Amino acid sequence: MKKPDTPITEKARLQDLRSLDILDTPPEERFDRLTRLANRLFNIPIALVSIVDEDRQWFKSSVGLNARQTPRDISFCGHAILGDEIFIVNDTATDSRFLDNPLVLDNPNIRFYAGCPLTSLNGHKLGTMCLIDRKPRGFLKEDQAILKDLAAMVEREIELTHLATNDELTGIPNRRGFKVIAEKSLKLCKRKHLPASIVYFDVDKFKRINDDHGHAEGDRTLSIIANKNLIDYCKQYEIGCARLRRYRPIGRRRIRHYVFRHLERKRRACRKKIRRERGGVLQTRSPELSNQSVSRNRRVQSKSSLLYR
Numbered sequence: 001m002k003k004p005d006t007p008i009t010e011k012a013r014l015q016d017l018r019s020l021d022i023l024d025t026p027p028e029e030r031f032d033r034l035t036r037l038a039n040r041l042f043n044i045p046i047a048l049v050s051i052v053d054e055d056r057q058w059f060k061s062s063v064g065l066n067a068r069q070t071p072r073d074i075s076f077c078g079h080a081i082l083g084d085e086i087f088i089v090n091d092t093a094t095d096s097r098f099l100d101n102p103l104v105l106d107n108p109n110i111r112f113y114a115g116c117p118l119t120s121l122n123g124h125k126l127g128t129m130c131l132i133d134r135k136p137r138g139f140l141k142e143d144q145a146i147l148k149d150l151a152a153m154v155e156r157e158i159e160l161t162h163l164a165t166n167d168e169l170t171g172i173p174n175r176r177g178f179k180v181i182a183e184k185s186l187k188l189c190k191r192k193h194l195p196a197s198i199v200y201f202d203v204d205k206f207k208r209i210n211d212d213h214g215h216a217e218g219d220r221t222l223s224i225i226a227n228k229n230l231i232d233y234c235k236q237y238e239i240g241c242a243r244l245r246r247y248r249p250i251g252r253r254r255i256r257h258y259v260f261r262h263l264e265r266k267r268r269a270c271r272k273k274i275r276r277e278r279g280g281v282l283q284t285r286s287p288e289l290s291n292q293s294v295s296r297n298r299r300v301q302s303k304s305s306l307l308y309r
Helices: 010-019 029-042 141-164 175-192 206-213 215-236 267-278 296-306
Strands: 046-052 056-063 069-071 087-089 112-119 125-133 196-202 247-252 257-263
Touching (some): 029 056, 029 141, 046 112, 206 215
Antiparallel strands (some): 046 125, 247 257
16 A cells, blocks of 8 residues: 655645634535535545545545544545646556555445545645545546536635635634634633633724824734734744644734634733733733633623723
């Protein structure tokens, strides 16, 4: 069995993938509709929207397969993301790369595979729209054209998710994106019994910038604050952390208000770090969150009201 190679741009690819916050999300009809369509169009038992993570392939949508993920080192999709064209294996029993693959020898007993890479807006291969059969089969050019069309539809859905959850001006998550990421963060904290804090802050005297220099300069200021000041701060605290997600901007909720979260940080430690790094510029009131009590929305509303006391 041949394990899939690692793309040269793997680090950037994984960063791009995780910025989309699509991994481990619930099934969605807009993706399931496409796998059902593939199942009917090709009369094939298994159709998947597969996302290739660091050490696994995870299925955003599937027809004919109960598993939600499989190891990346035995995946067919790990091979498919290495190129731009559809990756086709007509018969695994005659292909030395796969004839002794566990997915061939055991359930789901793959004999035929066709996977079209899913490309992000940044040009990285995120995964595939793929077809699997338990018997060998051919795959004509007309079939390939249809699969490419279906893959393009999946890409569009992923793009729409990204655009709908990120603020156009600053590029950081908007209100909807904030809700999505906050839900996942609080669930993680609850599952692993971790403390968490939310820091909610305001850009002081922002109206004066708009009045004196115009809205274009105000927009530029917001963009600089979001994409330089905050990201530099977050990158610094990635040291010793597995992923930037643990310390990163989480949302731009109003015209000039920003929120970001600290996992594994209690109130005192969170406040101390911010004051030390920003010299007291950020005036924070950050009560420690309880995963058992107040809802996410009420927590954020309470932080917002503190700004105007």
